[in-house]
Amino acid sequence: MGWTYNTKDPDAPTIGPMITGVCAALTIVSLITVFLRVYVRALMIKAWGVDDYLVLFTWIGCAGFAIITIIQTKWGLGLQMLEDLPEENIYNFGLYQYMGAPFYITSILGFKLALLFSYLRFIPKGIYRNLTIGVIVACCLFHLSFLLVQINLCQPVALQWDPTITEGSCIKGVPFYTSMASLTICFDVIVMLTPFPVLIKSRIQNRKKLVLLGLFALGLFITIIQIIRIQTVKQLANYLDSAPLILWSSVENNLGLIVANVPTLAPLVKYYSERSTGDDSNKRGTGYPTGSRDVGSRYAMKSWTKSGGKRGSVGNGLRSKNGALELGSVHDAAEGSSFEGHVVKGNNSTDTILDHRHNEQPGITKKVEVVITRHARA
Template structure:
């Protein structure tokens, strides 16, 4: 029995391979999101909007994988166009139309999650301003991409209904090539944005190199985009989209994985110390004052212990600067880069006159 509905005989297809890739990468990205949630919510207790965004991004990626697997049943992956049953064209095109918004949402989500996470440690000034600008550009670009994708043909139903012969469609290859090129530019901007701040930080050289390498993992996403551009250029018929969809599945899930990896340091530290000491006494090291706990959104700003958290009140800020917490801090990741305000209060007691 053929994997493809309505296909005669055993038509050669890459459907199984496409399905395995989609399910495998989606499962791995799910594990990375769960581990991130455990580290951020349970260990460091410093979850934020970036954690919510990446979770929504995984849901979109999962939706894209589900649509992809279903689409293989209607012809995606067939190696020969003449093996495509004509009665499958409607459902094949409709599923491809449905899958596009899931893909666009997922690639926006991991970029936006990374950008939101930068606000946890970037100081006030040019770098935080650039982060805001790039975030807006990413949202506007992907929203525009989505609008054009949904309205690629006039009438819209022409994208999946072969019975519609009137109307017209935008040239697919130039459109997708341009979008892929612009996506690469945004990927690079998002990836290198925290490098100047991390490079100028005063943390240990070994930790600095590790952090830079973690953020540099985004280069793999750029490489995937280059593979996608090559598959876009080879598009000749609707079945040629199989490789493009497969690389798209890898791209959005790899983006989620890469975005989650830098947040797993507390988890690795926790299990490392627990294994080494054989006790759970190290649990207290992963509270809100941990050097691994990036400040939450209600804290905001930079400064604080290890330069990664900012007290939420003037009293806490004064304690952090002059009290025992500052003495315990071993490193200040953003010392000299943030804005520190110290308020001195002089209390004068005037003796009352005798009656």
């Protein structure tokens, strides 16, 4: 029995197994990055947010698209010759192709929104924050319109998969997909470059700045995938020509999700790097036991409050003199307790993003070593 159902020639040439392998492998890799992100955000630094929920939503879209694509290969996707596609397969072939489109569109929207909402964690109030919110709204509107047109590409809708329907009309596929892919590229570039002005102006170490810029620039690889995908769109002439398009679509949404997750894994890399080198200098004098809680207090990137500081994701925090909340925060504060915090030793160096004394913006201040004492009120 061949790979494709109902084929007269069991050895009919097909790339169905290759499509299946690529989709399955990329979906598993993206799932691993999602698990790592959940571990970092929910357990290590306890700074779970909207962007993390969007990542879970995006992976569901990626997995749904991969599953439908793999099933579709059994009905003919990947066959190299049109005459090898059995007529009885056309209905299911077209139906699964129609079902996969909403999963693809929601997944490419999801990873863009995850990145944009993660930017809001460190972009303070002002023009750049407003522009980021504007990009979020524009992305939602564009992908929603893409989805609505896609699911209503033909009238009646069933004309997209039912060959027995002889009356009706469809929008020309090649011009539509080409224009949508072109606009998607524009949004990819805008989303990936959105944080650059803020990071370039930030007052953090040049090495850290370059690392952050490099991590966000990884997203430009998605643009390359889109350019390749456009070339496959131009080759659409029959049912089987959609195989390269669908394959690159699966590559695109999974890589987009991986790119959205990679920057959030820095605390995990830092923590295990310190453990492997035996560098515990940052752990002494913090008032916390060595472990994930300590890592969370030192590397968390939390939300901004209306007052211009930050809102800690867990417990209560200590405000510095300039109104910014220190990255090292007090965990599980007991009701009715008072806290005193002070730096007891260190090199007095800090990493400040958009320090208000220089840019008239609220900042994030990282204090390396802090001693916390708690005095219960009578």
